[in-house]
Structures are given as structure tokens and as C-alpha cells.
Amino acid sequence: MQGIWDPAAEAIPTAAYWDGMDWEYPTYVGYMIHVMQGYQSTMIRWANERPMVTQKSANATIGRIGKLAQHVALGSRCWAAGAACAPTWPLVDAQQRPGANPQRSMNHTCYSVETEGFSKDPIDYGYDYIYSAANPWPTALIDRVVSHGVWFFQQTGLEADPLRIIGHGATDTCTRSDDPGSAFPMVEVQERIAAGVSGSSSGPVTPPPGSSSIDEQLAALAHEDALQAARLDDHDVAFEVINERLARPLAR
């Protein structure tokens, strides 16, 4: 599994990432949602920096109006999450536990999506408003978090269990307890992603747009088959690794 881009997203590649997966963690374990404490335009500006200046990124960013931009392909690792700190998420690997190995950040096992806006006063710079019951998360943004999540689980083959859909705060209660914050509709997002994955049939593969001739369409289908086979190989490894590593079974 490498180099997969969501066709629904605008591809804006960043230089701030690790290519491929870590040898110890061949696939992702979860879909991690963050709040930027800022604006999507800023993260897109960072993504366009050459040479790299800002050592921060996300696999994808989502704006308040629902703009979806992908910066790091599925199959590579962004720089959105640090090490685990007093995590509440049971899928944190022993090597990612505080103090175990400083090289084992959560970026190795989580596909990260950064969403536009603020869950609290950033204090040392400006903001327009903070998400709350009175200022709820925009529907267009949440819809994209869901649709990109459905794509993530379809592509990886991971079960869209609520346990695999988390906020950054679940792996870092020390400095990220408000990420994405209590106003974020996490349960709704978990339920909608699960419903989206289970409701989507594995219908015929649609050839990519622009494939005009029959030969090109057949070549595209053969390419899809090869990709699917490669993904399935990865999944077998992933589930073996997960089964070996988890001290407790997946449970809600």
C-alpha cells in the first residue's frame, strides 16, 4: 500500500513527511482527527514550501467550507502527531508508550486529518471563533471528514470500528486534550463512517476519467487489480502484527 491519493481531494503534496510506512508498522491502525488551531490556507502554504521550512503536515486538511486537500499519500506518514502521552487509546503500541522509544511517534500508525478552526483560544495569536454548542462545527467540514474517512477504511481494508476513529487527544492527554475538542461530533462521525463503509458495495471498478480507448480502460482495470492484490497482502501483515501486539482484543 503506497502512493494512494483520494480522487475527491485536491492533491497538494508536502515535503514534510516520511515516504512509505515504518518497517515495524506496515499499515495504519487508526484514522486520527485534529483541529488545526488555525486556517487551512496556512497549512496549504506550508505544504507548498520548497525547500521545506515548517516541519508539520497532515495526510489531509479540510476547510470549513468542505475543501479537501491531500498532502501525504495513503501509504506514507505525515508529521501531525507526536509521541503518546498518557494515552487513553488502547491501540497505542507498547513501543509508542511514553518513554519507551522516542522515535515511535503516533505518525507511524495513524492517518491524520487536520480540520480548520479553533477548539480553544490559541493565546499567542489571533482567531475568529471557537467551536462550541453555540458555534458548532460546519456541516460541510464534517461531511468531508466522514467521506474521506470512508475512503480511508475502504482503501486500507481496516474495520471501521469506532475504536479506530479518534481525536489526537486520545493519544496525548498531556498537551492535546482539546484536539479536536469536546464540541467535535465524534460519535456522529464514527457512526457515519461505519455506515458509509458498510453501505458501499464492492461494485465494478470504475476506470479513471480520461481513459478513452478500450485498451486504456483494460490497462486501468489491470492496474487496479494489481493495486488491490498489493493492498490485500499488506492487510494480512497488518492484522498479524495487530493481533500479536494487542494486549486486549478490539472492543467498543
Ligand SMILES: [Zn+2]
Ligand atoms: Zn493534533
